[in-house]
Amino acid sequence: MELDQIIDNIYPLTTKSKDLIKASIIEVKFSKGHILFKANKIEKSIYFIKKGIARAYAYSDDNQITFWFGKEGDPIVSMQSYVNNQKGYEDVELLEDCELYELKMEQLQKLFLEDIHIANWGRKFAELEIIKSEKRLISLQFENATQRYLALLNNYPSLLQRVQLSHIASYLGITQISLSRIRANVK
Amino acid sequence: MELDQIIDNIYPLTTKSKDLIKASIIEVKFSKGHILFKANKIEKSIYFIKKGIARAYAYSDDNQITFWFGKEGDPIVSMQSYVNNQKGYEDVELLEDCELYELKMEQLQKLFLEDIHIANWGRKFAELEIIKSEKRLISLQFENATQRYLALLNNYPSLLQRVQLSHIASYLGITQISLSRIRANVK
DNA sequence: TAGCGTTTTTATCATTTGTTAAATGGTTTC
């Protein structure tokens, strides 16, 4: 997905303000398997996915638990770093060769204080992340694993072709064996 | 909790900007049991709790499932209304006699476009809500019911004295009977 | 395409959680 579209989908900006953001963005490429964010580290950038797919995970005992998937157009953010300038608790792994837009937080924070339109863009960016997070919360609390599985496929139609089932199972909060049983029943 | 402290805890403002926000806020009182937000309605205000405690719930089949508790200092927001001007899916019930600060969204939205400090205050407000939401997500996905129960009591020490166990059980994503079993083991 | 390593499914059994019903404990009201 192209940069202009990603920025405008969050909050429409004048050309002038958009150019200020774009001047702080560079395009970067990484290979499949690259670890973009490391847990217990303060991240200095946020990213937007131009092409590819990624996941965030953390460890519970020795198990990796995936709690986020990102696809084209989605932001990749360590919220603890972005909001509080503190260490994050997640690794982010790229699941395919990826093209990303990188935005340095320091420059963005400066723009927030200088340009009211960009401040409102940043406000809207955060608000949209709340909505995503709230939807996920409600899905975890109100739906059973089968419903969550079907909803996930609905949101990310190509996910099954791009991500291994063990990651999907941990995202759903169940074991891979339970996911197999669900798939056997749903088919 | 007093209004100045609530506003400043989100993001420190100059007196001038803070007065603009405060000019849009009125104090209101409601009795225990009052339904502040109704599901499937576009809410026009957000609130901050000066005194009291509240919960948000939605229905799954015929069961009320509580998914949020708010106490002194917390905001009460229907995010779907606040962010997208769309109908919310939750009721909010006051669990005690409450004193609230009411802030009309329409006036706040106007201030966002006129005052860059208030725009950044609104940005920070949303960002802090993301952090809360993310913590809750991680607790739901990474911790078992016993751990979540203990963490909830830790965050809201007086909750047990103020809220009935059936609400706590549904918040934890378990039945009230399971919660009884947990409490029998933890004691 | 044969072989090897990885991913996914299946089977079995143990554990946890849910369901239903009944018992206990507390509070309010007349």
Next chain:
DNA sequence: GAAACCATTTAACAAATGATAAAAACGCTA
């Protein structure tokens, strides 16, 4: 203070999920 009501706990059984191990399917490489 007895009756009625509500919240909470306990008990017994059913259903769902987890753990472990093994088999099957898949994908890559030589």
